Amino acid sequence: MSVSAPPRPLAATGPPAPVRRAPKAPYRRWRPGPDDREVLWLYVLTRVGIWTTAGAVRWLFPADGNRALRPGSLFSPWEQWDWSHYLHIAQDGYFPAGTGPWTAGWDNREAFLPGFPLALRAVHVVVPHWAAAGALISFLAGGVAVLALARIARHQLRHAEAGRRTVLFLLLSPFAVFLAAGYTEALFLALALPAWLAARRRNWPAAAVLTFLASSVRVTGLFLMAALVLLFVLTARNRRDWRAAPWLCLPVLAPAAYSWFLYARTGDWMAWKHAQERGWYRDFHTPWEAWANTWNAAFHHTQPTGYALMWQAELVAMLVGVALLVLLVRRRQWPEALYTALTLWxxxxxxxxxxxxRSTLLWWPLWIALAGWSLRRPRLRTAYVCVVGPLSTLVAVTFLTGRWAG
Known part of the structure; x- marks a missing residue:
């Protein structure tokens, strides 16, 4: 990682050195510039770090226990939790051999949208190992995501260092391990952040197509669509702009098509939601009931300590999200505030x-806000690296050893 040295003290005479500002629209060029290459270098270094951690986990925590004479396979630490659902969907589809919610022991796989499993099946054509295919998707998607995030940050903060700092905060965030796993976070960001860039350029067809694809990966894509609609309403200037309005309806077609697919096979238009309720207790409760239930799980000694610690992390993440929402409202960043509010709801x-x-990874305004804060208070970056960096390793080891990590 390239870290710029602190400026030297200025001489007693002479004007102060000018601050290098980012160009007004750094995202208009598609070819990576010097700042983009620095971001990619940072991304590669952190990938080396997380894969080194995974390699150590293979040796220190083998599946056969302390008496194992051989480590696990190269990709075994990554084959955890939700990965099995994505893998089974990619291999066998949603309802293999007539099984479904009516089958005893059903795994509720219809709770997962088809975007990532479809990508996994496509990459598997050229990468025979399933876990390797999932890792490759996340690696490539993560590279696209950090480039887009850096360009958003440089444009918003008007500072050349903003992109690198924003990406650093994201890649060292406590739950950043999920950006390297065969999960949906990296792929979603690789679609959502370029969609936001396209919207800022008022290229609404491109923004709508990318958001459509993002909506096939995570339901959060619908919240992004809502933010795009609000951004469009706030920035449309003339009749030519309003002609692009129908494009903004496109993203809703992805979940609508999936709902139709599920209805055709289960007779239930809300099969996705009902699978969420059966498997993950995602039935509706008021916000204060949800807080109270999470608090009880975290602190009332009703759950194993590993799970209780993660519920404590859930509470902290909710508080961070609420603080972010307040900040966005105070700054009148209404589209970003809407996206955050819908996610929190x-x-x-x-x-x-x-x-x-895990969802904090998708809150790009959070990482930009931290970068902006660190530009005003340089010690923040050092504190973040020293305090949050070890937490990131701790959560990575937790996930890679098969324990619940959110």
Missing amino acids: ALGTSYWYTSIP
């Missing part, structure tokens, strides 16, 4: 909180 109205820490 969806995650904060279940029986208890689930996967909110």
Whole structure:
């Protein structure tokens, strides 16, 4: 990672050195510039770090226990939790051999949207190992995502260092291991962040197509669509702009098509939601009920300590999200505030909180806000690296050893 040295003290005479500002629209060129290459270098270094951690986990925590004479396979640490659902969907589809919600022991796989499994099946054509295919998707998608995030940050903060700092905060965030796993976070960001860039350029067809694809990966794509609609309403200037409005309806077709697919096979238009309720207690509860239930799980000694610690992380992540929402409202960043509010509402109205820490990876305004804060208070970056970096390794080891990590 390239870290710029602190500026030297200025001489007693002479004007202060000018601050290098980012260009007004750095995302208009598609070819990576010097700042983009620095971001990619940072991304590669952190991938080396996380894969080194995974390699150590193979040797230190083998599946056969302390008496094992051989480590696990190269990809075994990554084959955890939700990965099995994506793998089974990619291999066998949603309802193999007539099985479904009516089958005893059903795994509720229809709770997962088809975007990532379809990508996994496509890459598997050229990468025979399934886990390797999933890792490759996340690696390539993550590279696209950090480039887009850096360009958004440089444009918003008007500072050349903003992109690198924003990406650093994201890649060292406590739950960043999920950007390297065969999960949906990296692929979603690789579609959602370029969609946001396209919208900022008022290229609404491109933004709509990318959001359509993002909506096939995670339901969060619908929240992104809502933010794009609000951004369009706030920035449309003339009749030519309004002609692009129908494009913004495109993203809703992805979940609509999936709902139709599920209805054709189960007779239930809400099969996706009902699978979420059966498997993950995502039935509706008021926000205060969800907070109370999560608090009880975290602190009332009703759950094993490993799970209780993660529910404590859920509570912290919710507080971070609420603080971010307040900040966005105060700054009148209404589209970003809407996106954040819808995400918090969806995650904060279940029986208890689930996967909110992972969802912080998708809150790009959070990482940009931290970068902007660190530009004003340089010690923040050092504190973040020293305090949050070890937490990121701890969560990575937790996930890679098969324990629940959110």
